[in-house]
Amino acid sequence: xxxxxxxxxxxxxxxxxxxxxxxxxxxxxxxxxxxxxxxxxxxxxxxxxxxxxxxxxxxxxxxxxxxxxxxxxxxxxxxxxxxxxxxxxxxxxxxxxxxxxxxxxxxxxxxxxxxxxxxxxxxxxxxxxxxxxxxxxxxxxxxxxxxxxxxxxxxxxxxxxxxxxxxxxxxxxxxxxxxxxxxxxxxxxxxxxxxxxxxxxxxxx
Amino acid sequence: xxxxxxxxxxxxxxxxxxxxxxxxxxxxxxxxxxxxxxxxxxxxxxxxxxxxxxxxxxxxxxxxxxxxxxxxxxxxxxxxxxxxxxxxxxxxxxxxxxxxxxxxxxxxxxxxxxxxxxxxxxxxxxxxxxxxxxxxxxxxxxxxxxxxxxxxxxxxxxxxxxxxxxxxxxxxxxxxxxxxxxxxxxxxxxxxxxxxxxxxxxxxx
Amino acid sequence: xxxxxxxxxxxxxxxxxxxxxxxxxxxxxxxxxxxxxxxxxxxxxxxxxxxxxxxxxxxxxxxxxxxxxxxxxxxxxxxxxxxxxxxxxxxxxxxxxxxxxxxxxxxxxxxxxxxxxxxxxxxxxxxxxxxxxxxxxxxxxxxxxxxxxxxxxxxxxxxxxxxxxxxxxxxxxxxxxxxxxxxxxxxxxxxxxxxxxxxxxxxxx
Numbered sequence: 001x002x003x004x005x006x007x008x009x010x011x012x013x014x015x016x017x018x019x020x021x022x023x024x025x026x027x028x029x030x031x032x033x034x035x036x037x038x039x040x041x042x043x044x045x046x047x048x049x050x051x052x053x054x055x056x057x058x059x060x061x062x063x064x065x066x067x068x069x070x071x072x073x074x075x076x077x078x079x080x081x082x083x084x085x086x087x088x089x090x091x092x093x094x095x096x097x098x099x100x101x102x103x104x105x106x107x108x109x110x111x112x113x114x115x116x117x118x119x120x121x122x123x124x125x126x127x128x129x130x131x132x133x134x135x136x137x138x139x140x141x142x143x144x145x146x147x148x149x150x151x152x153x154x155x156x157x158x159x160x161x162x163x164x165x166x167x168x169x170x171x172x173x174x175x176x177x178x179x180x181x182x183x184x185x186x187x188x189x190x191x192x193x194x195x196x197x198x199x200x201x202x203x204x205x
Numbered sequence: 206x207x208x209x210x211x212x213x214x215x216x217x218x219x220x221x222x223x224x225x226x227x228x229x230x231x232x233x234x235x236x237x238x239x240x241x242x243x244x245x246x247x248x249x250x251x252x253x254x255x256x257x258x259x260x261x262x263x264x265x266x267x268x269x270x271x272x273x274x275x276x277x278x279x280x281x282x283x284x285x286x287x288x289x290x291x292x293x294x295x296x297x298x299x300x301x302x303x304x305x306x307x308x309x310x311x312x313x314x315x316x317x318x319x320x321x322x323x324x325x326x327x328x329x330x331x332x333x334x335x336x337x338x339x340x341x342x343x344x345x346x347x348x349x350x351x352x353x354x355x356x357x358x359x360x361x362x363x364x365x366x367x368x369x370x371x372x373x374x375x376x377x378x379x380x381x382x383x384x385x386x387x388x389x390x391x392x393x394x395x396x397x398x399x400x401x402x403x404x405x406x407x408x409x410x
Numbered sequence: 411x412x413x414x415x416x417x418x419x420x421x422x423x424x425x426x427x428x429x430x431x432x433x434x435x436x437x438x439x440x441x442x443x444x445x446x447x448x449x450x451x452x453x454x455x456x457x458x459x460x461x462x463x464x465x466x467x468x469x470x471x472x473x474x475x476x477x478x479x480x481x482x483x484x485x486x487x488x489x490x491x492x493x494x495x496x497x498x499x500x501x502x503x504x505x506x507x508x509x510x511x512x513x514x515x516x517x518x519x520x521x522x523x524x525x526x527x528x529x530x531x532x533x534x535x536x537x538x539x540x541x542x543x544x545x546x547x548x549x550x551x552x553x554x555x556x557x558x559x560x561x562x563x564x565x566x567x568x569x570x571x572x573x574x575x576x577x578x579x580x581x582x583x584x585x586x587x588x589x590x591x592x593x594x595x596x597x598x599x600x601x602x603x604x605x606x607x608x609x610x611x612x613x614x615x
Binding site: 019020022023024026027029030031032034049052054055056059062065066076079082083135138 | 399
């Protein structure tokens with residue numbers, strides 16, 4: 001229940017950031033809606049397709065698709081005020097990242113997959129929306145070039161799986177992971193924590 | 206039956222335009238065949254994967270795959286005459302767009318999905334071939350930067366769904382939608398109708 | 411059994427070349443691991459998703475996923491020595507290409523698909539890891555612009571299917587195809603055999 005409310009807030013926020021990305025590429029309104037939907041719902045869709053978990057969330061709940069589409073169109077109207085809300089959106093995006101990760105873990109565990117697959121499922125749900133957005137907008141995915149993001153998702157997934165392993169009560173596990181992941185991500189942004197980069201040059205190629 | 210004939214013409218035409226895109230990127234013959242197949246059959250494949258509708262069309266009918274591959278190789282031979290046929294290919298592409306959209310709607314309805322999902326399924330079938338082509342050729346998808354295209358698919362899908370809602374006879378629904386969508390797309394090209402663009406700049410990022 | 415050993419060597423080698431690609435784009439360690447996994451396991455995943463062959467290999471055997479992730483991290487450590495091993499990796503990549511192709515053919519045949527689909531399944535398994543890697547790294551896929559690669563996969567697939575058609579003993583079919591494909595690819599590299607390219611320019615567009 002808590003997770004559903006956060007999920008709805010998160011896909012709305014993700015759709016709005018996706019719409020801004022499309023706007024940076026001067027796409028038309030249809031492109032804006034597509035990029036918004038892909039950003040908000042793409043991570044879960046990639047997870048469901050890879051795990052064979054049908055029907056996909058937005059196919060079962062078309063209202064989520066309508067919501068992201070409306071959020072995208074709304075973004076076009078309010079774009080000029082969005083930059084003043086940058087911190088709010090960073091916070092909502094952090095909340096969404098952890099929420100998506102938790103849902104991804106839950107889906108894999110419900111399908112009786114191992115902890116490794118559950119963690120991978122969580123990370124895929126958390127980060128693939130952004131990867132697809134950047135691929136469609138013809139960028140190298142930002143996810144791997146900025147502050148800790150995929151790593152926050154990965155560590156949060158294991159935090160949740162540890163809670164489950166030690167049989168922490170279900171709702172408490174969610175809340176612990178949400179707070180832990182959110183604070184971790186916020187600290188990463190504030191302090192510019194980054195994963196070390198692997199920089200490789202070769203003369204050939 | 207009518208739809209099958211139009212479908213075969215459409216995948217051939219789409220394969221040929223895909224082959225030209227690959228040629229613009231100086232790909233080798235194998236790349237040309239791949240891009241042609243992705244352009245012609247990619248929209249339906251994305252739809253089937255997202256809806257869990259197996260087997261995919263080209264897996265069930267490998268002859269469609271062979272047809273698109275042959276069309277791609279044929280295009281290499283006749284490329285120098287293709288530019289004189291530009292208007293013919295624009296018309297065939299318009300026909301294909303509506304035909305793909307109709308098939309996408311039908312597949313979703315057969316699977317008992319709602320009208321919203323049927324319309325989305327139609328648009329995915331109609332436009333994702335082109336999106337995948339542009340992504341593999343490393344372009345920002347053209348679909349969202351030119352004359353009305355995805356929108357024609359979307360409006361045609363709802364035209365068809367309205368016909369079904371009002372229990373118009375099945376073949377007549379197809380013909381009405383084909384004519385309506387084709388004329389709409391042709392008028393959009395002739396008059397350079399475009400969706401409004403969302404142009405967004407921010408200093409950060 | 412033989413194929414499993416070669417498969418494990420191949421995904422390790424592919425993961426390491428994927429990691430180097432990510433390093434050329436200065437990705438962070440998480441990106442390096444993702445690109446490595448996509449390069450090594452992406453071809454099989456695309457095949458399984460398109461054929462509806464669940465669960466995917468790495469979902470069933472998470473140890474392969476862990477192996478490719480570790481290979482990626484190991485690559486970061488030893489990157490500076492990798493250029494001296496260039497020929498070794500070209501050979502391992504060739505072995506992997508044929509091994510992946512064989513596995514792709516086998517999966518499609520086990521699902522009772524036709525020879526055409528089996529050959530396509532083999533090629534997809536062989537080359538899509540590289541295509542996804544290049545798409546995520548924002549390149550036009552190399553597969554279609556260098557020495558014979560997809561073609562080697564395609565011809566090897568038919569070599570294997572011919573062996574099966576003529577009821578050659580199962581292990582012998584694998585060994586014949588592995589040797590044939592490997593030698594073919596090595597000769598293609600040494601002699602710079604390339605597919606003819608299709609180069610197309612038009613003033614419009």
